[in-house]
Amino acid sequence: MTKILRKERLSKDVYRMVLDAPAIARARKAGQFVILMPDDEFSERIPLTIADADEKAGTVTILFQAVGATTRILAAKEEGQSLAHLLGPLGRPTDIKKLEGGVVCVCGGIGAAPMYPIIQALKAAGNRVTVILGARNESLLVYENEFRALADELIVCTDDGSQGRKALVTEPLKELCESAERPSEVIAIGPPIMMKFCSATTKPFGVHTVASLNTIMVDGTGMCGGCRVTVGGKIKFVCVDGPEFDAHEVDWDSMLRRLGSYKEEESHKCKLVEAAAALASQATLEKEQVK
Amino acid sequence: MSDTKKLEALRAEAASLRKELAAKGSLSPKDRRAIAQQDMPSQDPQVRRHNMNEVALGYFEDQAVVESLRCLGCANKPCVSGCPVSIDIPSFLAQTAAGKFDEAYATIRESSMLPAICGRVCPQEKQCMAKCTVGKVEKDPEKSVAIGRVERFLADRGRALAASPNAPKVAAPRPKASGFRVAIVGSGPSGLTAAADLARLGHDVTIYEAFHKPGGVAVYGIPEFRLPKAIVEEEARSLELLGVKIVCDFLVGRTRTVHDLLEKDGFGAVYIATGAGLPKFMGIPGEDLVGVFSANEYLTRSNLMKAYDRENAATPLYSAKRVAVFGGGNVAMDAARTSLRAGADEVRIVYRRTEAEMPARVEEVHHAKEEGVIFDYLANPTAIIGDEKGRVKAAVCQRYKLGEPDASGRAKPIAIPGSEYTLEIDACIVALGNDSNPLVTGTTPELKTTPRGNIIVDEHGATSMRGVFAGGDIVQGAATVILAMGDGRRAAVGIDTYLKGKKR
Numbered sequence: 001m002t003k004i005l006r007k008e009r010l011s012k013d014v015y016r017m018v019l020d021a022p023a024i025a026r027a028r029k030a031g032q033f034v035i036l037m038p039d040d041e042f043s044e045r046i047p048l049t050i051a052d053a054d055e056k057a058g059t060v061t062i063l064f065q066a067v068g069a070t071t072r073i074l075a076a077k078e079e080g081q082s083l084a085h086l087l088g089p090l091g092r093p094t095d096i097k098k099l100e101g102g103v104v105c106v107c108g109g110i111g112a113a114p115m116y117p118i119i120q121a122l123k124a125a126g127n128r129v130t131v132i133l134g135a136r137n138e139s140l141l142v143y144e145n146e147f148r149a150l151a152d153e154l155i156v157c158t159d160d161g162s163q164g165r166k167a168l169v170t171e172p173l174k175e176l177c178e179s180a181e182r183p184s185e186v187i188a189i190g191p192p193i194m195m196k197f198c199s200a201t202t203k204p205f206g207v208h209t210v211a212s213l214n215t216i217m218v219d220g221t222g223m224c225g226g227c228r229v230t231v232g233g234k235i236k237f238v239c240v241d242g243p244e245f246d247a248h249e250v251d252w253d254s255m256l257r258r259l260g261s262y263k264e265e266e267s268h269k270c271k272l273v274e275a276a277a278a279l280a281s282q283a284t285l286e287k288e289q290v291k
Numbered sequence: 292m293s294d295t296k297k298l299e300a301l302r303a304e305a306a307s308l309r310k311e312l313a314a315k316g317s318l319s320p321k322d323r324r325a326i327a328q329q330d331m332p333s334q335d336p337q338v339r340r341h342n343m344n345e346v347a348l349g350y351f352e353d354q355a356v357v358e359s360l361r362c363l364g365c366a367n368k369p370c371v372s373g374c375p376v377s378i379d380i381p382s383f384l385a386q387t388a389a390g391k392f393d394e395a396y397a398t399i400r401e402s403s404m405l406p407a408i409c410g411r412v413c414p415q416e417k418q419c420m421a422k423c424t425v426g427k428v429e430k431d432p433e434k435s436v437a438i439g440r441v442e443r444f445l446a447d448r449g450r451a452l453a454a455s456p457n458a459p460k461v462a463a464p465r466p467k468a469s470g471f472r473v474a475i476v477g478s479g480p481s482g483l484t485a486a487a488d489l490a491r492l493g494h495d496v497t498i499y500e501a502f503h504k505p506g507g508v509a510v511y512g513i514p515e516f517r518l519p520k521a522i523v524e525e526e527a528r529s530l531e532l533l534g535v536k537i538v539c540d541f542l543v544g545r546t547r548t549v550h551d552l553l554e555k556d557g558f559g560a561v562y563i564a565t566g567a568g569l570p571k572f573m574g575i576p577g578e579d580l581v582g583v584f585s586a587n588e589y590l591t592r593s594n595l596m597k598a599y600d601r602e603n604a605a606t607p608l609y610s611a612k613r614v615a616v617f618g619g620g621n622v623a624m625d626a627a628r629t630s631l632r633a634g635a636d637e638v639r640i641v642y643r644r645t646e647a648e649m650p651a652r653v654e655e656v657h658h659a660k661e662e663g664v665i666f667d668y669l670a671n672p673t674a675i676i677g678d679e680k681g682r683v684k685a686a687v688c689q690r691y692k693l694g695e696p697d698a699s700g701r702a703k704p705i706a707i708p709g710s711e712y713t714l715e716i717d718a719c720i721v722a723l724g725n726d727s728n729p730l731v732t733g734t735t736p737e738l739k740t741t742p743r744g745n746i747i748v749d750e751h752g753a754t755s756m757r758g759v760f761a762g763g764d765i766v767q768g769a770a771t772v773i774l775a776m777g778d779g780r781r782a783a784v785g786i787d788t789y790l791k792g793k794k795r
Contacts, residue, residue: 088545
C-alpha cells in the first residue's frame with residue numbers, strides 16, 4: 001500500500017500526487033518511471049513518469065492526466081487514501097552529461113512533469129538548457145514557473161495563442177536548429193505525435209534527439225513484451241531498454257498504431273467509469289439535498 | 292453421457308474396485324499390474340472451452356486409493372530418482388493405499404512445499420513416471436502410476452482440511468535461528484522452494500517479488516483452468532507460517548541492487564530466481580502490427596490481470612475470432628486454450644515439426660484437441676499481414692518437412708520452397724520462449740553469464756559472485772516448474788553451507 005500524501009488539481013484533468021515511497025525516492029534517477037495499480041483485484045497496471053522525488057522525505061511525485069479509465073479512478077483517490085501497488089523506479093535513467101552546445105528540452109502538455117528532473121540534472125551537470133513548453137491552450141500548461149526559475153531560456157507556446165507564442169513546439173525548435181547556437185542535443189517528452197514531429201524537425205539538421213516513449217505496458221520488468229517498439233529496425237523494449245531512445249531511429253508510425261491497440265475496449269471502460277462517477281455524484285447530490 | 296453421469300461412473304467404478312481389492316487382502320505384483328490407470332475426472336470439453344474453471348477436477352478418494360495400489364513398491368525406488376526434489380513417492384503411495392491420507396500428505400510436505408501446484412503442472416511423464424516400473428512394463432510412461440494425480444488429491448485434501456474452521460491452527464515448528472538473513476529475488480517456484488528450505492534451516496528469509504502477487508509463472512503464466520490462482524496464493528502464503536517474509540512490488544536491479552542487499556541491507560546471501568525474461572520474436576515482417584502478442588503478454592493479461600473477466604477487469608484482452616499460436620510448447624497450448632475461452636471461434640497451433648517432436652505435455656495437447664484447437668504441423672509463419680489500420684488480418688506460412696536430427700536430437704525442420712499459404716487471422720500469439728532478463732545481470736557486472744545472458748552457476752547453484760546463488764529460468768533458459776524447484780532446493784543447501792562456513 002502506498003499512501004497519497006498530497007493531491008492537487010492543476011487543471012481540469014491534470015493532477016499531481018505526492019506519494020509515500022521511500023525505497024523509490026532513494027533509488028530513482030531522472031528519466032525513470034513507476035507502474036502503479038490504484039486498487040487490488042481487477043485493477044490495471046499503468047506506467048507513469050516520476051515528476052519529482054524527495055529522498056529525505058521519502059516521497060515521489062507523479063503527475064497525470066485523467067483521460068483513461070484507470071487514470072480517472074486514480075484521480076478520484078483523495079489525500080490520506082492509498083494506492084494498492086507501486087513499483088519502481090523502472091527504465092534506464094537519462095544519460096546526463098555536459099554538452100558543449102547546450103540542450104533544448106521540448107515538453108508537450110504534461111510531458112513537462114518528467115522533464116523537470118531531467119532539466120534539474122542537466123543543469124547540475126553544467127549545461128545550458130532551453131525549454132520549449134507547449135500545450136493546446138493556457139489551461140493545460142504546467143510547470144511554467146518552475147522552468148522559468150530553472151532554465152536558461154523558456155519559450156512558451158500554445159496552439160491557440162492563449163499564452164505565449166501561437167505556435168506548435170516544432171516552430172521554435174526549427175528556429176533554434178537554424179540559429180548560430182544550434183543545440184548539441186534535443187530531448188522531447190510529450191504526446192507521441194509531438195515527439196514524432198520534433199524528430200522530423202531536427203533530423204535534417206543532424207541534431208541528436210532523444211524521445212521518452214510511453215507505450216502500452218503490462219509488467220514493466222522486461223517480461224511481457226507489450227511495450228516493444230522498432231528502433232533502428234530492431235525490436236526494443238521500452239521498459240528495460242528505454243524509455244528514452246534516439247528519436248531519429250524510432251519507427252513512429254508503428255508505435256502510434258500500437259498505442260491504439262485497445263481503443264475500443266478503452267472507450268467502453270471509460271464509459272463504465274463515467275457512468276459509475278455519474279452515479280456517485282448523483283448519490284452525493286441526493287445526500288446533500290436530504291441535508 | 293452427461294458430465295455428472297460420467298463423473299459418477301468414475302467414482303462408482305473406483306469404489307467397487309477398492310472394495311474388491313480390499314477383500315483380496317495382500318496384492319501380488321501381478322494383481323497390481325492388472326489394475327488399470329484411473330482416469331482423471333474432468334470438465335466436458337465443449338463446456339469448459341467457454342469457462343475458466345479448472346479442467347481436471349481431481350481424483351475421488353476411491354480413485355486415489357486404487358491408483359496408489361498400482362505401485363509395486365520397488366525396493367530401489369526408481370521414481371524418486373526422477374523427482375527433482377526427491378519426494379518419497381513409494382511411501383506416500385503406500386500410505387494413500389492404506390487410507391492414511393494425513394500421513395501421506397506429511398510425507399510429501401517433507402520434500403515439497405508446493406504439492407498442489409506440482410501435482411497439477413509437473414511433467415510427471417518425463418520425470419517420476421518416466422522411471423516407474425509399471426510404465427516400463429507397459430512401455431508407456433503415460434501408463435505409469437499416476438503419481439501427480441495422487442499428489443494433487445492429497446494436497447487438495449490437506450488444503451481443504453487446513454482451511455476448515457475447526458482445523459488446529461499450529462504454526463510450523465521454528466528451528467533455532469541461525470542469525471543469517473537471506474534475500475530471494477523472485478517468488479516463483481524456484482524462489483519459494485529455496486525460501487522454504489532455508490527457513491527450515493533457521494535462516495531469516497525475505498522474498499522480493501516485482502509483481503503485486505507472489506507465485507511467478509504460476510500466477511502470470513499458467514492459466515486458471517490449469518492451476519487456480521487461489522491455490523498458488525495459498526501455497527505461497529503457507530511459507531509465511533515458516534517465518535518467510537514476502538515483499539511484493541520490489542524490483543531487485545532497480546528498487547535495490549544485489550550489492551545493496553549484501554552490503555547495506557544485511558543479507559548474508561542472495562538467491563536470484565528471476566525467471567523468464569524478454570519474449571522472443573521471430574524477426575519476420577509484420578510483428579509490430581496490432582494483434583501480435585507474445586504469449587507472455589497475452590497470458591499475463593489474462594492470468595495476472597484477470598483480463599479474461601471482461602466485465603470486471605480494467606486490463607483489456609484483445610478480441611479476436613481467429614487466432615494463430617506459433618510454437619509447440621506448454622505455453623503455446625496455454626495461449627491457444629486461453630484464446631478459445633476469450634471468445635475465439637477458430638484457434639490453431641502452427642508448429643514447424645510434427646506432433647511427435649512437440650515439447651508440450653501429451654496431456655496438454657490432448658486437452659487442447661478435445662477443446663477444438665486445430666493443429667497445423669510442419670508449418671511456420673514467414674510474414675504477418677495487416678489491414679489499413681495496422682491490425683493483423685493474415686499470416687503467410689510456409690510448409691516444412693522433417694530432415695536429419697539436429698543438435699537438439701529432434702528432426703530438423705526444412706522449409707519447402709514455394710509452399711507458402713495464407714491463414715486469415717485477427718490475432719497471433721508468439722510462443723517461442725524467452726531470452727534472459729537483463730535487470731539483475733545488467734546491474735551486477737560481477738555475475739558471469741552465458742552469451743545468451745543466463746547466469747552461470749556451479750553444482751551448488753553458486754554464481755561467480757561471492758554469496759550470490761541463482762537458479763530456475765535465469766540459469767536454465769527455459770525450465771519447468773519442478774526443475775526450477777530442484778534448483779531452489781540445491782541452492783538452499785549451497786547457501787546454508789556457504790553461510791555456515793562464513794564468519795559472523
